[in-house]
Amino acid sequence: xxxxxxxxxxxxxxxxxxxxxxxxxxxxxxxxxxxxxxxxxxxxxxxxxxxxxxxxxxxxxxxxxxxxxxxxxxxxxxxxxxxxxxxxxxxxxxxxxxxxxxxxxxxxxxxxxxxxxxxxxxxxxxxxxxxxxxxxxxxxxxxxxxxxxxxxxxxxxxxxxxxxxxxxxxxxxxxxxxxxxxxxxxxxxxxxxxxxxxxxxxxxxxxxxxxxxxxxxxxxxxxxxxxxxxxxxxxxxxxxxxxxxxxxxxxxxxxxxxxxxxxxxxxxxxxxxxxxxxxxxxxxxxxxxxxxxxxxxxxxxxxxxxxxxxxxxxxxxxxxxxxxxxxxxxxxxxxxxxxxxxxxxxxxxxxxxxxxxxxxxxxxxxxxxxxxxxxxxxxxxxx
Numbered sequence: 001x002x003x004x005x006x007x008x009x010x011x012x013x014x015x016x017x018x019x020x021x022x023x024x025x026x027x028x029x030x031x032x033x034x035x036x037x038x039x040x041x042x043x044x045x046x047x048x049x050x051x052x053x054x055x056x057x058x059x060x061x062x063x064x065x066x067x068x069x070x071x072x073x074x075x076x077x078x079x080x081x082x083x084x085x086x087x088x089x090x091x092x093x094x095x096x097x098x099x100x101x102x103x104x105x106x107x108x109x110x111x112x113x114x115x116x117x118x119x120x121x122x123x124x125x126x127x128x129x130x131x132x133x134x135x136x137x138x139x140x141x142x143x144x145x146x147x148x149x150x151x152x153x154x155x156x157x158x159x160x161x162x163x164x165x166x167x168x169x170x171x172x173x174x175x176x177x178x179x180x181x182x183x184x185x186x187x188x189x190x191x192x193x194x195x196x197x198x199x200x201x202x203x204x205x206x207x208x209x210x211x212x213x214x215x216x217x218x219x220x221x222x223x224x225x226x227x228x229x230x231x232x233x234x235x236x237x238x239x240x241x242x243x244x245x246x247x248x249x250x251x252x253x254x255x256x257x258x259x260x261x262x263x264x265x266x267x268x269x270x271x272x273x274x275x276x277x278x279x280x281x282x283x284x285x286x287x288x289x290x291x292x293x294x295x296x297x298x299x300x301x302x303x304x305x306x307x308x309x310x311x312x313x314x315x316x317x318x319x320x321x322x323x324x325x326x327x328x329x330x331x332x333x334x335x336x337x338x339x340x341x342x343x344x345x346x347x348x349x350x351x352x353x354x355x356x357x358x359x360x361x362x363x364x365x366x367x368x369x370x371x372x373x374x375x376x377x378x379x380x381x382x383x
Contacts, residue, residue, distance in 0.1 A: 003061040004021055005021070006021065006022045006023040007021050007022060007052050008020070008022055008023075008026040008050060008055070008065050008069050009023065009025070009052050009055040009062075009065075010052055011025065011052040011055075011126055017030075017071070018030060018071040018073075018075040018076060019072040019075055020069040021069075022066075022069070024319060025055065026055070026062070026066060029055075029059075029062060030071050030076075032071045032362040033059070033066075033074045033108075033368070035076060037163055038063075038108070039112065040058075040059040040063055040111070042058055045118055045119055045122055046060065046061055046064065046118075046119055047061075047119075048060075048061040050062050050065045050253055060111070062174070063108070064112060064115070065291060067112070067180050068180040068183065068347075083380050087368070099341075102336075107201075107290060108194050109266075109296035110262045110265065110266060110296050112180075113262075113266060113268075113293070114261060114265055115178075116175055116178040116179055116265070117175065117261070117265050117268075119175075119178050120171050120174055120175040121171075123174050133333065135180060145346070155226070155229075155232060156226035156227055158353055160222060160226035161222065161239070164222035164223045164224050164226065165202060165335075165350060165354070166347060166350060168201070168202045168205060169202070169350065169353050171201070172194065172198055172201050172351070175380045176190070177267070179289075181273065181288075181289035181292070182209055182289075182351075184285060185285060185286070186281065186282065188279075189282055189285075191281070192278065192279045193272060193286070194353055195352070196274065196277035196278060197271060197274055197277065197353060198353040198356055199328040199329075199353075200271050200328040201268060201324060202340040203246065203250070203324055203328045204250075204268060204271060204324055205223070206221070206223075206246060207220070207246050207250035207254055207324075208252050208259065208264050209223070210246070210247070211251055211254050211255050211259070217255075218230045218247060219232075219247075219252070220243055228243050230243060230244060230247060231335045242330055242334060245323065245326075245327045245330070246289070249323035250320060250323060250327070253316070253319075254320070257310065257313065257316055257323065258309075259317070261298065263300070263317060264297055266293050266294075266297040267297065267317055269289070270293050270321075273286050273289040273290040273293065274286070274290065275287040275290060291358050297317070302314075331354075332355070335354050335355065336355055
């Protein structure tokens with residue numbers, strides 16, 4: 001009989017615990033982390049080795065690997081109920097077999113999303129073939145843009161717009177592949193989500209990045225730091241309406257809400273894990289991932305309101321989604337026109353992830369060829 005190996009640290013496994021084949025050490029670590037609602041931080045941007053000899057070195061990376069291996073927090077709550085009061089659990093709302101949205105705690109869910117965002121930003125040098133340095137980081141102060149801004153040097157061209165879209169698409173793929181919920185989906189569903197939501201993620205990123213423009217608040221900031229002011233937009237292709245709507249319908253309310261990195265990464269994940277995207281086959285998993293992020297954002301907003309933040313913070317954040325979707329659709333139409341009339345270079349990646357007439361099957365190649373493809377981890381269900 002072949003000896004089973006722990007899917008987290010590669011030590012000898014003692015069985016299936018909380019949804020994953022694991023050893024007693026990782027089983028106990030996961031149980032303690034969830035019961036006490038621990039929030040760990042990695043000092044090395046989530047690149048630590050987790051094996052038999054180093055599993056105690058970084059608790060953040062170990063917990064993340066537990067989740068990626070398939071451990072589920074609701075299994076711990078069920079265990080506590082069975083051992084404690086010995087009574088039938090009360091009926092609960094069925095989330096379709098997706099992640100337990102209450103067990104991990106707001107801090108853990110948000111921290112995992114922040115780690116993915118920081119990791120994505122660190123991949124810029126290897127993913128983007130460009131000489132420009134991007135200072136944006138979801139975990140750092142965004143005033144760096146204002147300090148570097150010089151209007152005569154940063155004005156965007158048509159080429160800048162095309163490069164920026166391509167850069168954001170490449171980074172979107174890497175960001176998605178760092179999420180445990182995404183890795184647990186079929187390749188076809190992964191491709192469907194990328195194609196259905198790529199443009200919205202691009203627009204949201206531009207809007208959030210543009211909030212930092214303290215010296216020139218009436219401009220959007222692209223991924224390559226090039227700027228497009230409201231006045232300049234009319235001179236750079238047919239994007240005047242898109243720029244105006246991003247500024248008026250997204251940047252202004254985002255600035256008013258004082259959205260922080262934690263809000264941004266949660267909202268980004270909510271937009272991405274849209275279960276009603278065309279051709280999604282595993283509705284339950286995608287919906288579960290979205291509910292997990294929504295529940296974390298809801299708890300965070302409630303806590304901030306208790307500390308004096310604007311009332312109905314969650315509702316105000318979600319009200320950003322309709323204009324975001326409308327602006328993204330308008331951007332798609334602009335890219336299609338640019339492709340038809342040859343105004344700008346629309347490469348294969350942009351065609352696959354943005355243009356509506358491209359098939360999701362084409363995106364599968366992108367998933368397998370982009371840089372830093374993570375090692376596949378066998379999971380039965382995502383946490």
